[in-house]
Amino acid sequence: MVSQSIAINTLKKFAISNDMPHMIFAGPAGTGKTSTALIIAKNAIKKQNYYANVLELNASDTVRMDYVRNVIKSFVNQNLILNDNTLKFVILDEADNIPTQVQQALRRIIEKASSNVKFILLCNYINKIIDPIISRCAVFRFTNLTKDKIVERLKFIVNKEKLQIPQTRANKLYETLFFISGGDLRKAINTLQMSVSLELIDKLDSNEILKISGFLDDKTLEKLMNVILAKDLNEVKKLFDTIENLDSRNFIRQILERIVDLDIHTNDYNSLIAFIGDIDYRISQGADERIHLVALIGQLIKYISS
Secondary structure (H helix, E strand, O other): OOOOHHHHHHHHHHHHHOOOOEEEEEOOOOOOHHHHHHHHHHHHOOHHHHHHHEEEEEHHHHOOHHHHHHHHHHHHHOOOOOOOOOOEEEEEEOHHHOOHHHHHHHHHHHHHOOOOEEEEEEEOOHHHOOHHHHOOEEEEEOOOOOHHHHHHHHHHHHHHOOOOOOHHHHHHHHHHHHHHHOOOHHHHHHHHHHHHHOOHHHHOOHHHHHHHOOOOOHHHHHHHHHHHHOOOHHHHHHHHHHOOOOOHHHHHHHHHHHHHHOOEOHHHHHHHHHHHHHHHHHHHOOOOHHHHHHHHHHHHHHHEOO
8 A cells, every 4th residue: 555654554453453343435536445445355354255255346336225225235144154253344435426315224234234244435525424324434534645655656666567767757757647646646557557558658758648638738738828818718719629638627727736827816816716616517517618618718817917
């Protein structure tokens, strides 16, 4: 495991003693929640019994009322191959997507489960888990990884895979991979692997890595910032027409990084951030991306001091 030392130190003690509570791992994607749950299960259960004693589910796909009542309940109640010291695990990924009514049924199963059965719930947003379940579990919070930790792990992988990266360009590569990841180690590793597969590492073109990841390359972003400073919305529209594979959430991240370069009055800053949040929400609900992103730029132009 990389980082998460507060959670890991406590979990190590649980794993060594085999005396553990039900648990909730909460935090952003790519921070090690699922990996930690699997490590705990594999540590506690012998290899030959693993698949019989571990029920691993993606809750957003499968966990509905009938599934809870039939599959999970049957698994929890089945003790045919357990001895007194053997544990069984139910690992529910994306548990925050389980409907509230189904969570109530799940809570009753957790209550009645024997001491041999342990539930591990993984979620991004713990506020979507009902209080009766939270009160029956030990909660461990996972946080986005720091730049140092992500770069350290990427360097470890580059070394193990014997990738040839020129020293003069290595820092730029790691900076780009960290920016793309946003603290998500899994995304950083996947982007590195994608770059190797597409032979971008040989050319080491960070702009190409940005583009295939749905971000604006440095040249296009700089051109956009100049057009914004010039307050020319028509040029903004023309520029948007030339951009391919634009990911709205990534674009908003890049704009937020560069807002400090714009001369925006402090009183307007909070209103602008709230407006950007509204735009992000509308796009997530299916609104037209380009129309709303141009509206976002229009609002930026409106708030730039003369």
